[in-house]
Amino acid sequence: MKYIQLLAILFLTLNLACNNSKSEKNQNSPAEKEIAADITWGENPWPEIRKKRINELLPKALDAAEVDAWLVICRENNNDPIADHIGGENAGGTAAFLFYNDENGFHSLVFSPSGESKALDDLDIHDSVVSVDRNASAMELAADFIRKKDLKKIAVNSSESNSMADGLSYTQRQELESYLGNLKNRLVPSTEVVYEWLAIKLPEEVEILKKAAALTAEWQIEAYQKVVPGESTDADIARFLKKKMAENGVTDGWAPDQNPNVNSGPDRGHSHATDKVIMPGDVIQIDFGIKVHDRWVSDIQRFAYVLKEGEMEAPENIKHYWESAKAGNRAALAAMKPGTKGVDVDRAQRVLMEEAGSEYVMWSTGHPVGYVAHDVGPNLGGSQASHVRPAAEKELKEGMTFAFDGFHAWKLPNGELKTISVEEMAVVTENGAEYLIEPQEELVLIKA
Template identity: 80%
Template sequence: MKRLYPLLLVTLFFACNDNTISADAEAQTIDPEMYWGESPWPEIRKQRINQLLPIALKAAEVDCWLVICRENNNDPIADHIGGENAGGTAVFLFYNDETGFHSKVFSPSGEATALGDLDIHDEVISVERGTSAVVMAVDFIKEKEFGIIAVNSSESNAMADGLSYSQRQNLEELLGDYSDRLVPSTEVVYEWLSIKLPEEVEILRKAAQLTADWQIEAYKEVVPGTSTDADIAKFLKQKMAEYGVKNGWAPDQNPNVNSGVDRGHSHATDKVIMPGDVIQIDFGIKVYDRWVSDIQRFAYVLKDGETEAPKDILHYWESAKAGNRVALATMKPGAKGVDVDRAQRVLMKEAGSDYVMWSTGHPVGYVAHDVGPNLGGSQASHVRPASEKLIKEGMTFAFDGFHAWKLEDGGTKTISVEEMAVVKENGAEYLIAPQEDLILISN
């Protein structure tokens, strides 16, 4: 008889379009549209542009942000500003002036009507065939005499690096002396994307809960001596298919199920799960094709005669959990990412953990490793800039508490208690209840 400790009978209810669906039911095919409802992204995008972008422009100390969108080789920020359907070249301008915040788009006539219907920009100017949207935008920039103009050319942030070489050349030629006013949009994009609206946090909360619940279900499927890591990964893939969600990161490495020696970011193998194994599941899902979760859950497979994990395994678990908890406590507005990493690693050292190369945590939201402060760097020879960034209210993170030790074969095993949290005014809070006890599996 197979047992799973602690007994976790999680019932998850979502109310979507007045339909309530239980996620603890037997495997079934779910209509994704009925389960999730219509995507809230259009309205959330509009809120993000009008509420958060003016603040981001001020924080980045720029007068105007220019984004050029086009067909087939579009800017990575395009769908955040409504430019995902660009055919001909379109130019999006965002700026603050004495009258407030403004968004102005110079769009080819073939797309201008549809873009205007989205109702997310102050003004959409239709550009007739044979006329350059870039020329019109440059004329407007000169008319407004903007001082600092951010454009999407960045060495450090891929989301702020969409302007091609030829586009940059053309823009500088048209701007003339004004081209000296161009700066990378790195800080604008950072300040904007790193903050999530409360509505987005709630979506991430639901995604995190599903991610954790399914991992608990997956552990119930483990048959020691028979089940492989790949079998458990396949079970989770099936849950994703049933509920109409996508992978949180590269499909071949999501989920990563690992009952053996550390493999880092990798795929699940055919390694057979055996008594005495510590099992890691690192798993994330993407909901509404937009927001991403990243949660880990750990289990121990009891050996014959055992009713609980051995003292050393329990020590490793409690050590890693303590590291996660102190990271959360340090994650306050005004702290730096490196501060969170340092607090967690102090406990690691005290508990006798081996060295772990990974950062304590990272922003999570639109991708698994999102834009925002890196929670790392305290053990590095130099602290990377993202770790020196200040933590702010509205940021969301996935973060670990670590404990690593040597296995009998000389390899290393790491428990990495990974949870998700949002930063509030007075500190951070978990998105969902964290894992408190190591899950125990027996025959």
Template identity: 70%
Template sequence: MLLPRALEAADVDAWVILCRENNNDPLADHVGCENAGAPAAYVFYRLSDEKGGSEFHSLVFSPSSEATALAELEIHDKVVSVPRGESALKQAAEFIQEHDFQRIAVNSSVNNAQADGLSYTQRLALKDALGDKFAQRLVSSEELVYEWLAIKLPQEVDIIREAARLTAEWQIEAYKQVVPGKTTDADVARFLKAKMEEHGVTDAWAPDQNPNVNSGPDRGHSHATDKVIMPGDVIQTDFGIKVHGRWVSDIQRFAYVLKPGETKPPEDIQHYWESARAGGRAAFEAMKPGVRGIDVDAAQSVLMKQNGSEHVMWSTGHPVGYVAHDTGPNLGGSRGATVRPAAKKTLKAGMVFAFDGFHAWKRDDGTTKTISVEEMAVITEDGAEYLIPPQEELILIPSE
């Protein structure tokens, strides 16, 4: 449903993906060539129809060793079995020449790693097979991949929503296990790892840094340490899971450890929390079709300044879906020295984001602590919708 629109939006006649064993293209399992042994060529293309429009087709030139199983899956219009000793790349090049495609996308991109799977040697081989005339028609697939992966189908959003629900639910459950003065950040992380194993889900990003549990000063993207959780600590848990081997979540939940005699957070901590929560709400209200990512970031930045937050280097948010930092508009740029090209992209209905509400402050020891409560939302036709209810208050952990 999405790829034909992406080819049209990117003004591309054909898209060629070269697949191989052991060092495959990042998009291999999105198009069905994750099991490639010998080199294979996948061609997605548009042909003009009698009504002045175009018809979408997919054609695979597959080594005979994989062709039978691939054809049985029926995910491509046609699978051509390439006998041993013959070149799938050469046959694909001949097909491209025969149809005289004008703009031929390949996976080479400066800005999007998911659209940068074509190696230098593969590109040389492709140019040699196409010849000078057609090699000059090669363009980056960056815009095509952007248009294709950034939009999620409603069924996908439902799956991601369930992943988000589990992610937040397990974090709250993990906080209930904390015994101040005894439990470490790493203990909380191990509890969440056990929940993942119990339910048969995997990590949304690098396993060593998922979850990132931190009851001390900011550490950025990092692993949980053996720091003991103490009264007065603000605990951050940044956690994501991958379900069905494909879709991921990215949620942060924050807790405060009450000191003996406290029944609520002290005034300063409560202010930091309310400031972060307000920043996140401002970003959410700004999220709608046609708005640039940098403008969503700017909506929060105004409140951060008003509420006395220290500088925060991180973007307000990022696309999420197939990976934690997915293809799509970056919700950042208003506080940094440079602006990513993706921050100037506009939001569209069907895009899914993880986004933070920020407030940073200086601790007594001079280090910085940031509340970055992270929620997930999908863009709708007229605004945005939370995937799960957002965190309204700090989770309070009593001290014995």
């Protein structure tokens, strides 16, 4: 009897193991996805990069913004958008992060609730973490310190133009001003501090963006190789790219419903991929971005032409549109250098667009990219607008990263507009700008 029971137990154990093995092969558990991500990307470098950004780039940002200090108030659930850039993402109670320059250099001081102060101190991000008792106020202690140091100009996160610098709520502002008393007039918007700090990327970050851009472009080319004219749809391409993301442990560069944007028909702007069937004669656009380490984002476009019956290459008009757009992209890159304004980069390619007979394109030539697809930094646009946005009047600086287009637009037989927007990524260097990866030189040709 015991022998039969042992055999039964053994059978059940083997059967369970077999089923578990099949289950593991048929689906990726969250743990397996994390392992896949680690294999692809290695350990997340953000903790060290964040520390380096605070110590090396933030002092310069304070100087450039002409402020003595920057005060950020963090809290639980409805936190400041800048919180995870300064180590405040785990705030439970209210915490006050103060960054300032004085005659002895740069300092970072945090007044943190006692429940999380030790964990924050262990991260070794800040010079000093002061533990705040439950019956005390971190904001009040920060205000007392400001008064004691006699800091003259204190930036706080209230901004009309930069959402990343607008995290201080109305009630938080009221409370802070009550503690500061007659010093409340020393508070100024942190718009320029956040702009100067986030717009510059460290060399280590640029290397990460290069890898992300390379995969983004590579997968788009793979997707084009799967297209069967007359059968494949724009949505099929999108699904292929979504699968590549899942297999490689990366996420969407922007809103998942619109990433990737695949369009083989007339312009749709920022959009989702539809079930339109890809046909001979179509010009296909893929606008695609991935996020790696849940931090850095790519934004790359690749274009293809579907050959008609008997065609061995794209017709002359399509070649002209492509070469014109590509020339605009190259002109924009040549204009990107330290000291150049964003509006001037836009103007560099608009001249070529007019010469090539392009229809008007409402989009800016480019935008900063890094932590989000449309990041903080100079806007590369405005040269043909009725008014120039303030961000387009900003000068480019070494270490800024951009995604930018070369445009050519034409009218389809039905009167609708079609645009080729050759979008690449680049970093501004000491003497100019460099592509992060090799740019697309030729249209991808898809056989009928």
